[in-house]
Amino acid sequence: MDLFDYMRGQNAKKEAPLARRLRPKKLSDVVGQEHILGPGKLLTRAIEADRLSSVIFYGPPGTGKTSLAYVIANTTKSDFKEINATTSGKKDMEEVVREARNTLGMYGRKTILFVDEIHRFNKAQQDFLLPYVEDGTVILIGATTENPYFEVNSALISRSTVFQLHPLTEENIQTLIRRAVYDKEQGMGIYNAEISDEAVSFLADMAEGDARNALNAVELAVMTTEPDKADGKIRITTEVAEECIQRRNIKYDKDGDNHYDIISAFIKSMRGSDPDAAVYYLAKMLYGGESVTFIARRIMICASEDVGMADPQALQVAVAAAQAVERVGMPESQLILAHAAVYVATAPKSNSVTNAIYAAMDAVKTHGRAEVPPHLRDAHYSGSKELGHVGYQYAHDYPKHYVEQQYLPDALVGSKFYIPSEQGKEADIQKWMDYLKDDTKK
Secondary structure, eight states, rough: OOOOHHHHHHHHHHSOOOHHHHHSSSHHHHHHHHHHHSTTTTHHHHHHHOOOOEEEOOOOOOSHHHHHHHHHHHHHHEEEEEETTOOHHHHHHHHHHHHHHHHHHHHHEEEEEETTTGSOOHHHHHHHHHHHHHHHHHEEEEESSOOOHHHHHHHHTSSEEEEEEEOHHHHHHHHHHHHHHHHHSSSGGGGOEEOHHHHHHHHHHHHHHHHHHHHHHHHHHHHHHHOOOOOEEEEEEEEEEEOOOOOOOOOOTTSOOOOOOOHHHHHHHHHOOOOOHHHHHHHHHHHHTTOOOHHHHHHHHHIIIIGGGGGGGHHHHHHHOOOOOOHTTTTTTHHHHHHHHHHHHHHHOHHHHHHHHHHHHHHHHHHOOOOGGGGGSSSEEEEEOOOTOOOOGGGGGGGGGGOOOOOSSSGTOOOOOOOSSHOOOOOHHHHHHHHHHHHTOO
């Protein structure tokens, strides 16, 4: 490294965003994640003893995944290399592996490779790392906001320990905010700023567990607020904080793991007859910019799968809502979707139709060659009688417009697929079916 490289590095540190400058240097500086970093925890022991094996840090943005990697970099005796999967490729990994081999062979020193956003690597790129993680050439630290069990190769998962990081608590965020305002070495302390307790609470609440979001707001507040003319202090009040973080930071990635978690919770809330939870998750999806047609499709599916014939009107409401949102658009579509979601959530529930079609599909797989009874076959052409297509009894010619006859193939006679529940309209359906088959009530 020459003088120019050194100066560039120093200037980059000074100009780096506050969230980056405030990253912890040692384990005791880390705020939050006590479930994996508390005294005696596996990760804590491994870092303190410098005996780390390959790990994957999984959690939402701003929870400290990269910070943990830098703590490890500052405490380990191993070489530490960092690449970002959004900007790096196979050539970068080949260079790291080459250097790691030389370091291990010549000095007996291991190399830790930190891959940020590891889920951005494709399968082939992830596969490239496998043999070198396997033989110990590199110790992998992967960081991802996506569920690694979906986005990271199972072979890499099996060779790593997955640590899930949770959103930071409001108390955690408050600690970091105060550190950011008053720390003179890494924070904004040299600016002679102070922040009110109310502003700290407001920012911590609005950050929704994302430290980076809160620290960005603090930096903006300090850098754009005029000092008091009387004493030269920069005072960050709640009003200033509101200007710097005007929108609550909602964790919702339309293409990521969080997307599937929230839509799952939405459906399960409707199925579980909790309209309040259903509307909450609906609002969260809408706030995050989810497609209204996607949401409408899920409501239609739930109306048929979980309500079914207990309230046949539910599907009609859901279909009408799906058609309406395509014509209306946002923001009015939120009213239509809420209407449909609340209807489905409060409707009586039955999965009898769902069970019926699944059972029937299984029967088709088992008895796929079962033939239609002769009397049900088409008899509207010349020669049908000669083929035995006779004997069909026309239901409307009989009392109650019902006649007992065989409809299922011979192999399935007596099978029951649709069994009405006692929920809602299905209770009436069962009574009606019993009435039709009761010979004493002609």
